[in-house]
Amino acid sequence: MACAAARSPADQDRFICIYPAYLNNKKTIAEGRRIPISKAVENPTATEIQDVCAAVGLNVFLEKNKMYSREWNRDVQYRGRVRVQLKQEDGSLCLVQFPSHYTLSLTSGS
Numbered sequence: 001m002a003c004a005a006a007r008s009p010a011d012q013d014r015f016i017c018i019y020p021a022y023l024n025n026k027k028t029i030a031e032g033r034r035i036p037i038s039k040a041v042e043n044p045t046a047t048e049i050q051d052v053c054a055a056v057g058l059n060v061f062l063e064k065n066k067m068y069s070r071e072w073n074r075d076v077q078y079r080g081r082v083r084v085q086l087k088q089e090d091g092s093l094c095l096v097q098f099p100s101h102y103t104l105s106l107t108s109g110s
Contacts, residue, residue, distance in 0.1 A: 008089050012061065015083035016101045018053075019068040020044045023105060032070040035105050046080025053104070057087040058093060
């Protein structure tokens with residue numbers, strides 16, 4: 001783990017991951033939804049999540065061929081994940097309104 005601590009928060013492999021299942025109101029918590037149903041949306045796509053995060057001003061990139069491990073449906077519609085940078089090189093937040101992945105997920109979902 002010492003190697004992980006030496007890496008910069010600005011490295012792309014250190015960005016947080018958001019899968020569409022995290023925000024899908026059709027999923028249960030056991031199926032991977034991570035936010036309240038009242039904040040979730042119906043069948044979001046990774047591209048939509050990327051667009052919302054980019055519009056807010058975050059550094060994002062889309063990984064189209066990644067799949068959420070709990071997703072049983074292998075259709076193209078359910079593929080993809082979005083990587084989002086929350087911290088800069090020095091460890092400070094990129095945007096103060098998003099101090100954690102949870103606050104970001106709530107914004108992406110509504």
